[in-house]
Amino acid sequence: MEWYTVPLLAVSLLLITLLSERVIRYVIVLSKVLGLSQMAAGFILLSVTTSLPELSVSTIAASMGEGGLSVGNVLGSNVANLTIIIGLAVLLSKTAISVAAESTKELVQFLFISSVIPLFIVQRGSLGPVLGIVLLILFVYFGLAVSRRTKEAEQDEAIEKEASGTIWLKFAVSVVLIILFSKLIVDSSVEIADFVGLPPSIIGATIIGLGTSLPELATTAQALKGKLFGMALGNLLGSCITNITLILGVSSLISFSTVNVLAVESIMFYVLISSLSVWYMIGTSERISRRGALLLCLVYIAFVLQQIGISIFAF
Numbered sequence: 001m002e003w004y005t006v007p008l009l010a011v012s013l014l015l016i017t018l019l020s021e022r023v024i025r026y027v028i029v030l031s032k033v034l035g036l037s038q039m040a041a042g043f044i045l046l047s048v049t050t051s052l053p054e055l056s057v058s059t060i061a062a063s064m065g066e067g068g069l070s071v072g073n074v075l076g077s078n079v080a081n082l083t084i085i086i087g088l089a090v091l092l093s094k095t096a097i098s099v100a101a102e103s104t105k106e107l108v109q110f111l112f113i114s115s116v117i118p119l120f121i122v123q124r125g126s127l128g129p130v131l132g133i134v135l136l137i138l139f140v141y142f143g144l145a146v147s148r149r150t151k152e153a154e155q156d157e158a159i160e161k162e163a164s165g166t167i168w169l170k171f172a173v174s175v176v177l178i179i180l181f182s183k184l185i186v187d188s189s190v191e192i193a194d195f196v197g198l199p200p201s202i203i204g205a206t207i208i209g210l211g212t213s214l215p216e217l218a219t220t221a222q223a224l225k226g227k228l229f230g231m232a233l234g235n236l237l238g239s240c241i242t243n244i245t246l247i248l249g250v251s252s253l254i255s256f257s258t259v260n261v262l263a264v265e266s267i268m269f270y271v272l273i274s275s276l277s278v279w280y281m282i283g284t285s286e287r288i289s290r291r292g293a294l295l296l297c298l299v300y301i302a303f304v305l306q307q308i309g310i311s312i313f314a315f
Helices: 005-034 038-050 052-063 067-093 101-116 118-124 129-147 157-196 200-211 214-225 229-254 261-285 290-307
Strands: none
Touching: 005 038, 005 157, 005 214, 005 229, 038 052, 038 129, 038 157, 038 214, 038 229, 052 157, 052 229, 067 214, 067 229, 067 261, 067 290, 101 118, 101 129, 101 229, 101 261, 118 261, 129 229, 157 214, 214 229, 229 261, 261 290
């Protein structure tokens, strides 16, 4: 392990936190200019951009004929988003996610629909262009449906002029930097884990899986600190929907390889459990409390144990 690995990890964590705070500020301005609600801004602006790490990994894997890796990356990232990312965001920000049921009903329904889609992949046992086209159509439909939930926003001419140019540029640059620093965090963590002597299976199930979800964690925690609950949920739930529709759709278009059904089935169980858990919390109490956050973290721990061969269930 190089001497600069630990300092690089610490600096990257600090910078990604500062950048995430700026991204949230930019999204607030852009959402007002575009007339988008917090949730629509979280879905359209944040979720797509913070899902770029998953898109790059899955696309490269699919182009190399590793369709199973693409599916595993997408589903594993969704499990992380809906469990450990939500849980840590709530615990780190010390703020429960509290939203009105009406503002999240549509997006939660989209999440459930998109979570069921991988079952067809399990049945088919492969990816393909037909599946890719269907998923991309769903992504466009979901995006248009969410964007219709707009709000009136009064803006002065100066803000609108700046947002049309400078703010967009700052937003794009900040997101790119967050993704780059996320990669540095993953690389540094893997190097430290190798130095300590952790098995590759644990590294893959934890560090790599969480690494592509770091942008979502950073931006969501900052959104919660600012009491922007709709934006936080729009970012996380939107990222999960984007992973399955846009990212898996693109991967399906360029890959004709088979998928390891048994491996996908083990992940699919936790995708459904995490989706139903979030759906239940939002639907019944209209909030995700610290207790709920701890429960979601426990689900992720069970998922990691399952991936390294330690199952707490009877399968």
